[in-house]
Amino acid sequence: MKQQSAKQFFSTQAGKLTLAIIAMVVCWTVLIVYLSNTSTGGTWFPTEVDMNRVRQDIKKDTNTLATEQANKAAYDALEDQYEDSLATYWNADRDGEPETELRNLVNDAATRAGANLQNLGSVRMSSINTELSYADLDFTVVDEYLKVINFIAEVEKCTPRLSWRRVEIRLEPTRARAVTGPAANRPGAAATTTTSTPAQTFRATGQVRVIKYSPTGGAAKAAATAAAKPATTTTTTTSKPAATSTTTPAVTRPAAQATAPAAAAPAGTPANPEPAANATSNKENGK
Numbered sequence: 001m002k003q004q005s006a007k008q009f010f011s012t013q014a015g016k017l018t019l020a021i022i023a024m025v026v027c028w029t030v031l032i033v034y035l036s037n038t039s040t041g042g043t044w045f046p047t048e049v050d051m052n053r054v055r056q057d058i059k060k061d062t063n064t065l066a067t068e069q070a071n072k073a074a075y076d077a078l079e080d081q082y083e084d085s086l087a088t089y090w091n092a093d094r095d096g097e098p099e100t101e102l103r104n105l106v107n108d109a110a111t112r113a114g115a116n117l118q119n120l121g122s123v124r125m126s127s128i129n130t131e132l133s134y135a136d137l138d139f140t141v142v143d144e145y146l147k148v149i150n151f152i153a154e155v156e157k158c159t160p161r162l163s164w165r166r167v168e169i170r171l172e173p174t175r176a177r178a179v180t181g182p183a184a185n186r187p188g189a190a191a192t193t194t195t196s197t198p199a200q201t202f203r204a205t206g207q208v209r210v211i212k213y214s215p216t217g218g219a220a221k222a223a224a225t226a227a228a229k230p231a232t233t234t235t236t237t238t239s240k241p242a243a244t245s246t247t248t249p250a251v252t253r254p255a256a257q258a259t260a261p262a263a264a265a266p267a268g269t270p271a272n273p274e275p276a277a278n279a280t281s282n283k284e285n286g287k
Contacts, residue, residue, distance in 0.1 A: 086213055088160060088161060089132070089160065089210070089211045089212065089213040090102075090135065090160050090210040090211060090212045090213060091160075091213050091215070092212060092213070092214045092215070093215060095160060098123055098125075098135040098210060098212050099123045099125070099135075100123075102123050102135055102137050102162075102208075102210060103120060103122075103123065103137065105155075105158045105162070106120060106137060106139055106155065106158075106162075106208065107120060109151060109154035109155045109157075109158060110141065110151055110154075112154045113147055113150035113151040113153070113154045114147055114150070115141050115143045115147040115148060115150065115151040116141060116142050116143040116147070117139065117140075117141055117151075118140045118141060118142045119138075119139065119140035120137070120138075120139050120140075121137060121138035121139065122137075123135050123136070123137050124136045124137075125212070128211070131213060131214055131215070132211055132212065132213055132214075133211070133212045133214070134209055134210075134211060134212070135209065135210045135211075135212050136165065136207055136208070136209050137207065137208050137209075138205070138206070138207050139205070139206060139207075139208070140203065140204070140205050141203070141204040141205075142172060142201055142202070142203050142204075143201060143202070144199060144200070144201060144202070145169075145200070145202050148169060148202050148204045151204070152167070152204070155208065160210060162208040162209070162210055163208065163209050163210070164206065164207075164208060164209075165206070165207035165208065165209050166206055166207050167204065167205075167206035168204070168205050168206065169202050169203070169204045170202065170203050170204075170205075171200065171201075171202055171203075172200070172201040172202060172203050174200060174201070
């Protein structure tokens with residue numbers, strides 16, 4: 001069997017396949033050698049120093065990941081707390097507008113406690129963000145101490161719950177009623193003055209606050225309320241002339257003037273006895 005030359009061998013299919021395999025191995029060898037030193041300093045065959053550097057990077061990235069996970073957990077907890085707090089806030093769709101309903105709550109609390117609500121201010125609104133806002137209301141209660149405490153207890157029972165901004169309870173000064181006239185000379189006048197001293201009263205002034213939550217439906221409700229306000233205003237304006245024309249009689253002033261001379265008559269009666277007294281004295285002198 002004749003031996004084939006290299007040229008004849010590479011011209012066959014087996015020679016061409018062998019030549020392709022050799023070229024592929026040479027290419028891979030050149031690429032490995034050429035890319036053994038990368039631009040970032042790494043190598044295809046890392047040393048112990050390279051592996052330590054990679055281990056430090058992995059540890060650093062692990063710590064960063066743990067920190068970010070802790071921050072995310074804290075954020076999720078804060079978000080859950082916020083969602084839970086929304087249920088306790090004043091919901092405009094559920095509880096109505098605090099500008100009117102908050103005053104009704106405090107007024108009803110005073111009624112249940114039997115306390116004298118001397119002053120109830122207007123609700124002041126201050127915005128927190130697009131969904132939340134503060135509603136503050138001032139009040140003044142003047143009554144006995146027990147009723148003041150009952151009023152505070154009734155406010156605590158309100159739903160949604162009202163928070164206290166400030167509360168001050170002070171003793172009201174009491175003035176004993178002085179005994180005047182003939183009764184002042186009687187022996188029991190001092191005792192009467194002591195027993196007529198009124199009971200001690202206290203003045204409680206404070207401010208309550210709620211956080212109003214306005215969900216998406218609250219904006220539509222507020223827009224509908226604002227659109228209905230002009231119609232209500234025009235109705236009350238047109239009714240004012242009729243009320244004015246019927247409640248201003250022109251007869252009251254002459255009646256008041258007519259009674260003035262009648263009231264002046266008794267004032268002049270003490271001056272009449274003087275001429276009679278003078279006439280009597282003249283008759284005596286004539287005698």
